[in-house]
Amino acid sequence: MRLGRVPRKVRLHLPDMLALTGDPLTPPGTETVGTINVALADPADARAFAADVNTRTPGVFAGRAIRPGSNGTFVVLERFHLAIAIVTIVAATVFLLALSIMLVDERRGTVGVLRLIGLPSRRILLQVLLEGLLIAGAGAAFGLALAFVSEGLINRFFQWRYDTALVFVAVTSRVAALCVAIAVPLGAAAIVTASWALLRRGALRLARR
Amino acid sequence: MRAPLAFAWRSLVRQPARAALAILGVAAVGALLLDMLLLSEGLVLSMRELLDRMGFDIRVTAVEALPGSGPDLTDAPAAAAAIAALPGVRAVRTIRSEGVELWTDTVHSGGIFLGVGGEPAQLWTILRGRDLAAGPELVISEYAADLLHLEPGDTVTVRASCDGGPEAPPPATFRVAGIVELPFDTPDAVTAGTTLASLEAACGVTGGIADFLAVASTGDADAAAARIRAARPDLRVFTNDEMIGLVQQGGFTYFRQISTVLTAVTVSFALLLITVLLTVSVNQRLAEVAALRALGFSRRRVVLDVLCESALIIGLGGALSLPLGLLLASWLDTILKRMPAIPAQIHFFVLEPQALAAHAALLAATALVAAVYPMQIVARLPIAATLRNEVIS
Amino acid sequence: MTDGPNGAVVSAVGVSRAFSMPAGPVVAVRDVTLTIAPGEHTAIRGPSGCGKSTLLHILGCVDAPTSGSLIFDGRDVAGLSDRARSLLRLRHIGFVFQRFFLLPMLTAAENVELPQAEAGVAKAERRHRSLELLDYVGLGARAGHRPSQLSGGEMQRVAIARALANQPRLLLADEPTGELDQVTGEHVAALLDRVNADGTALVVVTHDLALAGRARRVLTMRDGRIEDEARQ
Structure with a gap:
């Protein structure tokens, strides 16, 4: 359903974004993030790595990212x-x-x-x-x-x-x-x-x- | 007309290699032209077909944005009840989508959790198993079933994360009622669908929020949409036509643009090459044409011969271009569907009569325009001078 | 169509034909007056560039004189539209060219059928007449052959059959033996004699003295003018 949407993005460094949007009552270090990008030493291990993270850390979903040069x-x-x-x-x-x-x-x-x-x-x-x-x-x-x-x-x-x-x-x-x-x-x-x-x-x- | 056409055919097959290559060339160009015409409207037609297939002809959202891409409706049950009571409205469904994690004994995956309010839910097509019944049941996409090794009757642990709900609601156990196909799912989407009440229970929230309402009119979508707008001026109401209009304003224009550019380039290419082929061919037999004129063939007749030759090359090539174009379209569709976030059931190339008619009309115009210059050569041919020159040469 | 007032098939009255050239106009035919009577056999001879082919083209209504008039069967050709001139050529004039100009993709019979088809003759009738004409020129057995399968003399005989397809009153031949050896040329010349003897007026343009010698009337051209006329 998001096909027709015109994306509008602003990119900031995380500390700057937190400074702008952070709640002063939230203790530092407890903010939530949507996604953590991980670069692996060997991209071929992506599937195994994701499965490992998913098993070890309930509540976090790890998935293989679209490889640059494949289906972007x-x-x-x-x-x-x-x-x-x-x-x-x-x-x-x-x-x-x-x-x-x-x-x-x-x-x-x-x-x-x-x-x-x-x-x-x-x-x-x-x-x-x-x-x-x-x-x-x-x-x-x-x-x-x-x-x-x-x-x-x-x-x-x-x-x-x-x-x-x-x-x-x-x-x-x-x-x-x-x-x-x-x-x-x-x-x-x-x-x-x-x-x-x-x-x-x-x-x-x-x-x- | 039959005699010039038969004569043009004989002229054409007199040089079989040349004629075959010209026809093949037109077939290749015609195939590309057909594909560009299919592409220009393909996505929109495919989108419309999907929207229509879902059985709802009106969507109601909180703001002027495509369903699912703007803020939530905050009083969804009240809005749904008010809309359902309006004349011209047959059914209303409340749609809410949230994030979800699904576990089996061995596998774990994140995905989309779809809650549908209103009975029967049926936003999907059952592939295996059955639709939702009472109790904590869900249906899952084919890809999710493969990934999680689930079949109808299996159980799966679900942890939903909803806007406005607790950060870590307790996991809930659901039974898989069926494997389904969801119209707007991407090929690798892990999607689970359930009733709105079950989704809210899994999230630990009470009702009220929805992404949008899907409304089925009794037949006149525009009239029903007008009534909804009058009853709830605070909401945004879109018929399927208006949805398509919104979609067209967005990212889909790229394909229309590239299709326009390539259609223009393809037609110009065909035009130029057929003109050159016919011109060279006519120039090679000027003496023959002059002799025919001397024998009493009218100017109109020799001009018609050239036009028929052009029509034959483009007609035969054009006919060949149809199967070739459809094959090519299927290949190009496969390439384009690898783009991220493209629903599996969306197609970029959709065969429709209007595109075929445009293809035929463009090729006919090409045949006519390509023949203009060689026809002019033949029409203005000085008979005596041409015969004299032929003898001297 | 009937004969003109003076009984002529075609009459050229004071015709001239000039061509515009970069170096200035070149007059190919100068003030020529000539009448071709029905069934007449005329040869036009003269050195290259003397205007004999141009005169033939004017008589055959494929070229228009710069001045003077051309009367075909009593009608002034200058007043005719291009379509009417095409019809006139189709029904009343036959052309034989030095280089035959048969259509290579058609068989001998189809080449002969072509002008008849254009004149609207029914299929069965034109097929019958084509075979008859091919028999007449001695090529009945070669009706299904393409021009590439025929010798030069045979091709010219097919071209003569084609020229006779619509039973023209006037047959114009431009160097009909120019591309043929002496013996083959003799055969073609004899065929043309026969056509003329059967009643078709014949005008032959040629360098060949022997071919010209077969005509009852020989015109000699020089510098665009008819210098001499001999009857035999």
Whole structure:
């Protein structure tokens, strides 16, 4: 039932809080606290430790805390975003391959002539790979430029739309590097795959329109 | 329309690898789009479904806050009696939740103790055993039963800690009547439910306090809520619709926001790529189109061919995206449900006709807009110049 | 549709066609007046770039003259909408191209059926007529073959069958043997002769002297003008 609640928190050191809220009639050292956080030497012992505390001290409930990096809200959201990124990359790869096939197909005549002249498939494939790397590099650079430009626009729009200070898009250097590291090999691989499929056909068949 | 569609199909399958990849690409993008549409309303729909399933359509609290998140009602029995006497009100339950420790011979655990006033209590679904009867009985969540190794008929020692009660009330022994599913329990919640009287007895307090009142109207929730407001202006009254409104103002907006962003990005992505695919495809067969025009095909017909091709790619991809999207939604739901404090029965992705209609409409619009530029190329194609250029090249 | 007032299938009266180029306008056809009578066999020859294909495109209503008028079966084509011109081409004009332009995903029979389907001919009727036409061009046995399974000469014969699908009054052929060897070209030329002998007016644009020599009327173009007209 607490899902929709907007949390408002103030953090204080315990002595300061006691000074603010403490009852002067309560003897020092007898105040109650809601939770005591315990850091274990070996986090793997958490379950056993909690069971031990529960047996030894009736009236106190010890439980294993959510491990940082396991199921915290932001960790879960990060996994969710990662899953969406994977789907997007799959879709982009499929489209990229389709486009590569079309682009390579447009040059089948040229490739056929090169084969007829006597250039080996490997040599043509190498040339295509270099070209693919160049195109993918240029595409990635353009994509990054687009991301940087759209970052501000998207944030401004959605902050206005939802009246929030949340940042929706943040293109960090890590994200940018990751994008380039994925996009460039993927683009080059798509072009090479498409070219390889074309090069498997006979030179005469390629050269003939 | 059939002839252009059949012709577009032949054009499409002429390059099977290209067509298959385009359709698969649309299927992947369409799946993501469907999921974002399901996500935009999923939590709210799921929440509403849970609220409706509980059988109560009005909640009464002390202040303008969600039940359980604000101060307690201090005169709950009097308020419940007054509300029950109003016309249009079928039933009133008093709900109070407190902390509890549960012991068996071997295991001990802390949890939530839920006391429900009014007969029959039935805020939960019985999985095994039966509902509460007379005497000190309780029902427990499935997770609590697993943790404490309890089955219906077993006994458990209970120490409740209630607001306004003694700091260390004496332990009480309860019999487990049944294992239940509580609508808003998290998957690892140790929850025990009993009657309000039993909870108060275990706490060593007299009645009076409750988190909120759950009210079932005879049919018109708005009218019943208005009567309650008139009778008790000091209380806050929420119908299920108003509860959902309160929830939407809170933390749930994040998913609507991300869904809006990703829907916009997904549609733009699909639009751009289908436009490029169709444009390249059309450019590769300009001479053929010019020849068809020379043979007497009208401009409208060749434009329709391109539109049909776009519709076929997006239609087939869109159809494929439905099962794919539902699979993906189930995976993403599993990921998101690992968030802390999310009730086990809440879902982030809920399939509903409106989302399917929006999915179809967005894809149809994408097919249409993506075809605009290639259709323009075909419509404006100069026949003679294209034929001449083809011969020269 | 009936013949025009003077009995011509198509008449070009003082037509010119200029193209805008970065270096200035280029006039491809200059003040040409020409009439094609029903059943006539005309060849247009001349060096590359002399305007013969442009003239053919104007006669076939796929290009519009910059000046002058074109009368097809008594109607001024300039006054027709794009849709009406498309219908005119569909029902009354057949085109044969140098590069065939058959649709690769359709079989020979389906290629021949295509203009008939567009003209609204019933399925059974168009199927029957397509097979008849393929028989006529000597390819009855290849009806189910795709263009990629046919030789150049066969493809051109299918293209001729396609051009005849809606029984046009005028058949326009732009270098129909340009992509073929001599023997295959001879076969295609003979087929075109037969089409003409069966009553369809034929205009052939060609470099090929032998092909031009088969026409009863040979026009020679130079610099966009008809320089010479010979009848045989």
